[in-house]
Amino acid sequence: MRRDLTLVIVLWAIVSIVSVGVAVFVMDPFPAVGAEESELIDEAFMVMTYMGAPVFAIVIAVLMIALWKWRASGPPAEGEDGPPILGTNWFPKAWLAASAVLAVVVMIYPGLTGLAELREDDTAEMRVEVTSVSWQWLINYPDHDGIRLSSGAGDEMVLPAHTRIQFDVEALDILHSFWVPAFRQKIDAVPGQTTVLYTTVTETGSYEDDVAYRIQCAELCGLNHTDMAMKVRVVERDEFDEWVAAQHASAAKVR
Amino acid sequence: MPAIARAPIVQGLIFGIVGFLIGIAGTGLVRVAFLGRDGGDWWSTDLSWTIGYPVALVGWLIGVGGWRYWGREWFGGEVDQYEMKGWQRYFGFSPDHKVIGIQYVVTFTLLFLLSGLTVMLVRYELAQSGLQLFNNDTYNAAMSFHGITMVAVAVAILAGGFGNYVLPLQIGAQDMAFPRLNALTFWLVPPVAILLVTAVLMGGWETGWSAYPPLANLQTKPGQVLFNLAVITFGLVSILGAINFLVTVIYERAPGMTWGRLPIFTWGIFAASLIAFFFTQAFAAGLAMILFDRVLGTSFFNASGGGSAILYQHVFWFYSHPAVYVMVLPAFGLILEILSHLSRKPLFAYRWAVGGMIGIVALSGVVWAHHMFTSGMQDYLHAPFLVLTELISIPTGLIFLAAIGTIWAGRLWVNVPMLFALGFLFNFLMGGITGIYLADVPTDLFLHDTYFVVAHFHYTIMGGEIFALMAATYFWFPKMTGRMYSERLGQLHFWMMFIGFQLVFLPMFDVGIKGMNRRVADFPSAYDDFNLFITLSAFFLGASFIPFTWNLVVSWIRGPKAEANPYRASTLEWQVSSPPPEHNFPEIPEVVGPPYPYGQPDVRHVPGPAGAAGAPAGGGGGGGG
Ligand code: HEM
Numbered sequence A: 001m002r003r004d005l006t007l008v009i010v011l012w013a014i015v016s017i018v019s020v021g022v023a024v025f026v027m028d029p030f031p032a033v034g035a036e037e038s039e040l041i042d043e044a045f046m047v048m049t050y051m052g053a054p055v056f057a058i059v060i061a062v063l064m065i066a067l068w069k070w071r072a073s074g075p076p077a078e079g080e081d082g083p084p085i086l087g088t089n090w091f092p093k094a095w096l097a098a099s100a101v102l103a104v105v106v107m108i109y110p111g112l113t114g115l116a117e118l119r120e121d122d123t124a125e126m127r128v129e130v131t132s133v134s135w136q137w138l139i140n141y142p143d144h145d146g147i148r149l150s151s152g153a154g155d156e157m158v159l160p161a162h163t164r165i166q167f168d169v170e171a172l173d174i175l176h177s178f179w180v181p182a183f184r185q186k187i188d189a190v191p192g193q194t195t196v197l198y199t200t201v202t203e204t205g206s207y208e209d210d211v212a213y214r215i216q217c218a219e220l221c222g223l224n225h226t227d228m229a230m231k232v233r234v235v236e237r238d239e240f241d242e243w244v245a246a247q248h249a250s251a252a253k254v255r
Numbered sequence B: 001m002p003a004i005a006r007a008p009i010v011q012g013l014i015f016g017i018v019g020f021l022i023g024i025a026g027t028g029l030v031r032v033a034f035l036g037r038d039g040g041d042w043w044s045t046d047l048s049w050t051i052g053y054p055v056a057l058v059g060w061l062i063g064v065g066g067w068r069y070w071g072r073e074w075f076g077g078e079v080d081q082y083e084m085k086g087w088q089r090y091f092g093f094s095p096d097h098k099v100i101g102i103q104y105v106v107t108f109t110l111l112f113l114l115s116g117l118t119v120m121l122v123r124y125e126l127a128q129s130g131l132q133l134f135n136n137d138t139y140n141a142a143m144s145f146h147g148i149t150m151v152a153v154a155v156a157i158l159a160g161g162f163g164n165y166v167l168p169l170q171i172g173a174q175d176m177a178f179p180r181l182n183a184l185t186f187w188l189v190p191p192v193a194i195l196l197v198t199a200v201l202m203g204g205w206e207t208g209w210s211a212y213p214p215l216a217n218l219q220t221k222p223g224q225v226l227f228n229l230a231v232i233t234f235g236l237v238s239i240l241g242a243i244n245f246l247v248t249v250i251y252e253r254a255p256g257m258t259w260g261r262l263p264i265f266t267w268g269i270f271a272a273s274l275i276a277f278f279f280t281q282a283f284a285a286g287l288a289m290i291l292f293d294r295v296l297g298t299s300f301f302n303a304s305g306g307g308s309a310i311l312y313q314h315v316f317w318f319y320s321h322p323a324v325y326v327m328v329l330p331a332f333g334l335i336l337e338i339l340s341h342l343s344r345k346p347l348f349a350y351r352w353a354v355g356g357m358i359g360i361v362a363l364s365g366v367v368w369a370h371h372m373f374t375s376g377m378q379d380y381l382h383a384p385f386l387v388l389t390e391l392i393s394i395p396t397g398l399i400f401l402a403a404i405g406t407i408w409a410g411r412l413w414v415n416v417p418m419l420f421a422l423g424f425l426f427n428f429l430m431g432g433i434t435g436i437y438l439a440d441v442p443t444d445l446f447l448h449d450t451y452f453v454v455a456h457f458h459y460t461i462m463g464g465e466i467f468a469l470m471a472a473t474y475f476w477f478p479k480m481t482g483r484m485y486s487e488r489l490g491q492l493h494f495w496m497m498f499i500g501f502q503l504v505f506l507p508m509f510d511v512g513i514k515g516m517n518r519r520v521a522d523f524p525s526a527y528d529d530f531n532l533f534i535t536l537s538a539f540f541l542g543a544s545f546i547p548f549t550w551n552l553v554v555s556w557i558r559g560p561k562a563e564a565n566p567y568r569a570s571t572l573e574w575q576v577s578s579p580p581p582e583h584n585f586p587e588i589p590e591v592v593g594p595p596y597p598y599g600q601p602d603v604r605h606v607p608g609p610a611g612a613a614g615a616p617a618g619g620g621g622g623g624g625g
């Protein structure tokens, strides 16, 4: 019993360390990091992975020893039962306390703290109106004299780097969901109300570098939900200004 | 009249069709009477189905035996006794819980295999970007059919099948509390399957298994109406079944079977039934409101008429979160049951495990909005639902405590049911830990509606509940059929399924994080490698069901005869012959001790020598169907 316990602790430590090691050095799951919020969310993800590792490891450790040391080769004979350990002592209470502590910890960090951080700043340097209608994205730049883009026309949503942007999201018919994987967060487009998403865009990037630079509808909206996507390009400020000027020029020509 | 026309199912179908015709004719008449002058049509697919179907359902129930064996007495008539024997008794209105249990298991296993075949096509489509087999429309239909049928299987097969068969035996009862209600409940299932298949044949529906409006209101496909009707009927199955289990456990326990001596599987079914009883009506109500929106022009969910799309999501998840515990609580009970018997140890921390189940029941009702962090609901709801959701990991931890405490220092007989039980622990652990990411708002805003979610819920439902289902199927196969399965084929099935499962669903976490969203027929070609790998693995996983089906069919027909108690297990179902005699126990047993008295020579669950079969062999006549 004593030896088995030591063994579990050793195995637990090993499996925990290996899992964390895999998480740190092998796993590279995240797509392009295009916003400050992405950093926060990726970090929260990793923190939870580190916290999950020992929980995973304790169960795996016991399973490993059980399969290794306590296997019977067939139906056990009369009188060969295992020891009657009923678990009526202090141990379940300790387990309960430990799991409660863990639950409260993840709930606070990275849960509530992360939530607070995402919600803390409701100012923005630029506003973009996102309107969804089956199965298109219509993008409107109210701060730039009403430039209008649409996924149906094959346009690309262009944004200036290092800018905090407020997306005002609307739906004309049914539910859709506004999501740019590079910016991580998503928000549903709900008929009859405007939902808001703040994103602090950082580096430049485009769909050609990483497909995470796309608006992807993330709420099943029927027939062409699959195709309800739009490329996104984040460019430096001066390039953005040139783009705005070019848009105005071509709009003037059309008029 | 030829004999075939007197078969209950045929009569049910005839009465059902007649009922349907009466329903649509009545609807048509009313429509012509009121709309006739404006050139209105007598037929409206939505409305005609909505009225025709309930009438058809009543006709079906009457024809299949509800009148002959039950209904007549409400009007002062004499009812017949159900007398069919052999394989035929599985095709009628039998009130015997053992027959009904097998009816559920077989029906839902067939549905499971059908749904599994469908998803093989879905995976074929997803093997590479672009569209190969399906178009956007048929993809949605196939994906939605797979989703709802699998949900139905997961909700009903453990409780309806094994709960029905085993629970009365485990508590020393002769049958369920309401045997004829039990039969009626089962016979509500075929209409659900028929409706869902018909819906697909009529072009399917577009909303997955979750039927979010306004899409569910506005799409023109009539399949949506059939879907709603099917799922409302299925909700009825769930509620009626739950009532039966609750009353049975409360009132039908054998003398001495105190609450503290209930086998843990029975506790699992009891806890799941509490949830099904309290919450299922919410989903049914939500779906009924969609029907009203469609056929009556109400606007519960249409913003333009003053309704709210988010309202539906609250109603839907108010049921559908608890529903995952309807799926998994019986699985918890079952796994703990198997671990105890096959490790030859008393269940570790029994009271804490029961407490964990009750804790899950209590918390399950107050966490639903964790599915709605991105929905645009009020912002102040995020924090409380985050907190409450994280709390669920505490009672769930107690289940894991009981599991690893039970195998600790045991004598593990690692046969097929045990392998599946251990596989369950691994898979559910993965599912549980990845659930934490979805409960914490910041990460969920990212992961919601991606393949990460698809991987997570397959780990919990398929890796959890379906692995438990496989454990149950092998574990109780000798009891239910009187024959032994092939251990070697069973092990082959386990290893193929376990390895295949990991290869399919582990990469889904990754591709989800990389930005692939769910419920899509096509995706950027950057995700091609992942998806090809997943699809090949899925075919391997699908192939694991060949040895499974082969094993069970062949063993049922000509496997070696099973003993009454092949595992030398302690609980009551093992103390009677395999299969058990007609009324279960020659005389009602008396319970004198805890359910798992392993390793304690002078403790007994029932009087008699430890673990030995106590009852004479009796005629159950299995091996038939
Ligand atoms: C061979 C085994 C299976 C494979 C390869 C598989 C694969 C899939 C795939 C590819 C999807 C569609 C994802 C999407 O387009 O968003 C899906 C959806 C789903 N699956 Fe499975 N699945 C399997 C078994 C199961 C089982 C056993 C269950 C439950 C008991 C289940 C429950 C579901 C549900 C509820 C959905 C969601 C449908 C929706 O979004 O409305 N699946 N599965």
Ligand SMILES: [Cu+2]
Pocket (backbone or CB within 6 Å): A175, A176, A177, A217, A218, A219, A220, A221, A222, A224, A225, A226, A228
């Ligand atoms: Cu969509």
Ligand SMILES: [Cu+2]
Pocket (backbone or CB within 6 Å): B320, B321, B322, B324, B367, B368, B370, B371
């Ligand atoms: Cu939930």
